[in-house]
Amino acid sequence: MPGCSWQHPGPCDVLPVAYPEVDWPALRALGKGRRSPLAALTAEEHQAVNLAQLAQIAGVGRAAAANWRRRHPDFPAATGGTEASPTFERGEAVRWLRAHGKLHVPARPRRSATVTVAGGQIVTLCSPDLMVRDGWEELGGFIERDAPMPWPRADLARVEIPGHAPVAVDQAHVDISHAASPTRRHLRLTWRADRRRSISTSGESAGD
Known part of the structure; x- marks a missing residue:
């Protein structure tokens, strides 16, 4: 990581x-x-x-x-x-x-998630967190302050979350807030479940 x-x-x-x-x-x-x-x-x-x-x-x-x-x-x-x-x-x-071995970090930290924005920019999310509720899905995590993330909406060509199959998302809502760091921000991506589609490992939509 x-x-x-x-x-x-x-x-x-x-x-x-x-x-x-x-x-x-x-x-x-x-x-x-x-x-x-x-x-x-x-x-x-x-x-x-x-x-x-x-x-x-x-x-x-x-x-x-x-x-x-x-x-x-x-x-x-x-x-x-x-x-x-x-x-x-x-x-x-x-x-x-x-x-000095005095910092007790969880033994199994979560791996990073990767978001490829339409246009080719790749953004890495540390400590990713995926929530699903009421027909909406939310992906949050910490990104570099200068990460190339469109706002306030973005088409996501590929979203890779540990433990989940890759998906693409149309018109995700983008919310970026300050994190407890001078070089990081907290990113939250929200989309309706019906705007998400599975994609193959080659990057094509599963139905193509």
Whole structure:
């Protein structure tokens, strides 16, 4: 899986671990036009963590994080706060936790989904989530900020989701919102079930 290419590189399944304060299930189930849970985070919260927050990311108590800081000379240097309550750059802290085996990422992260837009542009979605309800289907995931995604509608020549046969979709609704990262956005594609058609491995419609 490609790296997340922001302050803490690594598989995109790290995002929910690095940002435990975000209600990720609520984000994935967010209805069109609703305020994203990510909007509650300030720019400072995106970038900085104190020892208590770092401990929360690692799933330990603050005392353990403070002990790591004392015992490990390569522990990230404080970038702000006070002597009694220092803060650290979140990406550096997550990289350190991961390098020292202290970041508990789910053992089986979801693979990426791939969307080929009519015209040939290919967009990769990390942590894809597919929902089906009331005759509608929704595919959400995290994309690079500069990914070539048309808006507000797009014809999808090929949609490949792990565990599902490839499909094509006519006139999918496109909703793009900010993610908890300076280089990623959250993409949600919504379409009526009757606008989706199966395609063969060669890319032709199954009925062609």
